[in-house]
Amino acid sequence: MNRKFWLSIALASIMVVTAACGANTGKSGTNNEGSTTNTAGSSEKTYKIAVSQIVEHPSLDATYDGFVAALKDAGIEEGKNLELDFNNAQGDPTNIKTISQKIANSKSDLALGIATPTAQALADDVKDMPVLFAAVTDPVEAGIVTQLEAPGGNITGASDTNPAAITQTMDFIASQIPDVKNVGLIINEGEQNAVVMAKIAEEALAKHNIKLIKASVANSSDVKQAADSLVGRVDAIYITLDNMVVTGADAIIEVANEKDIPFFSADRDTVEKGAFAAVGFKYYDHGYEVGQMAVEILKNGKKPAEMNVTVPQKLDFIFNMKAAAEQGITVTDEMKAFVKDQANNIIE
Template sequence: MKKSLAIILCGLLLLLSACGAGSKETAGEKKEKVVKIGISQLIEHPSLDAAREGFIKALKDAGYEEGKNLKIDYQNAQGDMNTNMPIAQKLVADKNDLILAIATPSAQAVVNSTKTIPVLFTAITDPVGAQLVKSLEQPGGNVTGTSDTHPEAIKNTIAAIKKFIPDAKKVGIIYNSGEPNSVVNVKNAKEALKASGLEAVETTISASSEVKQAADSLVGRVDVFYIPKDNTVVSALESVITVANAHKIPTFVGEGDSVKRGTFASYGFDYHDLGYTTGKMAVEILKGKKPSEIPVGFPENLQLMINKKAAEQEGITLTDEMLKDAKIVGE
């Protein structure tokens, strides 16, 4: 009897041991890998921040969530061009599974730092001209992403200057000549201004602290301000708005978020949507697709945006014609 009981107990112990081993194996199999994503952003301002937030939202909607199966290392250069390369090198050395670069200088630094880690970019004016990809349709290598250059955006915004401010002759442009994206945007704006019979008056800056002085220098010399998609200027946009309001200078801009902040008008789009599109690309890559197989994306919806309060402060009389197809923002 005792022998039989001993045999039964041994059998139970072996069964429990086997079950325990099976449970550990199952738990190990269910443990999900934590994806590491590095983000390099040139500077803080609403458009770039919105793009980053849209990117993270797309990841979350696809099941990648911070604190669970996703770890994000967010680095911001705070507008210092010399900081972009150390940030890129850190994100590469940390062996992230994927790196997102926001704005052209950040993207150039990351792309020059790795040929193996998948790289996505967003808020880029000219991906080919910046030598980030070989072509928009076939990026090649380990890089792809989204551009914020809708082919009609600048042309439509300049046409709006001519239409809404018919007496305007000279248009003041403030930009950082050290930002490759700004140089391209200003070139395109000057071509559109010339075609519309308007004269461009340029002033350049190298830091956000210089923006107010640059805006002041244009007072009395121009009829309208045009602020392109320049990260340095947009980061200090309130300096331009202060001058524009004080001297009743209509202010047109290169993207919609700046209209929300207090400038008059732009043909723009939502940077959150652009970032979300980039995030969907990230999901494809994390699931096995190569960046070279994903064409560069662009904003899909271009919309005239008008800020009524800014119009009043800048001395602009709104008409039904102006508002007919406009999205009213900033209220």
């Protein structure tokens, strides 16, 4: 082989290396369809999602897990083409505001607010990107959206409350707890979602001539004292999807078990922990549904303004049989008949 041949080979090699280096240092841009990275003449979309969660507890954590799982199932996966900026406000209003402002100034492709206060803050501060919410009781009452159907603006999501779930729980208490006259409610009245649910519960109980007695708390460390204050005054205890109270649910379980007071919650996770019963659903599924909404926005160009806010449809009673025994409840066949999916929703 002559020198011209080897020179040609060398020049070709240099061109290949140069092209490879150019691919590694290509520009990235951000738009409504995510960031685009050019690699060897092709383009791969990458996404950044910012999340604001009010506090860590099982229902909200399961919501986040379901959200991430839906993204992954659609090919949007952390470590590959997704950057997740997760922020926990630890129940502090100041943190909630700081986080929402941080997200507003970020170059995220989408923001998610988990729970009412965080969603409210994002609705106030974030105007230049799509926003989704989850684990919000009444997004209209909370001022997050003006209507559930085609809400307009840049925000939509999923409510975690169907008023029918609260009414069914109160009707069950009225018909199945012997001689019930008063139901105690431990509540943080600073949470709009808790106030809305409490009103529905109070109205439902009033139809049975049962009184709702409230024990207010200012933080989760007050929950034990609030539960103790209801002993001797109520025939059952109920809690809403109240983030502060749910965080302190162990203290309520302790009092309910010691004093034989039936304890009802509004979420499955608290029943699994030790409440007797709830009408609810799996928060993982709730989060998954919101994750599917995110996929529609990121990959298919859907606008939040056009996407209806959803509410849970697959409601069922959930019983914890061990908790029933601890709280002095005899679970009858009539009670069990309230549970549609007994294989999965009667927890032994």
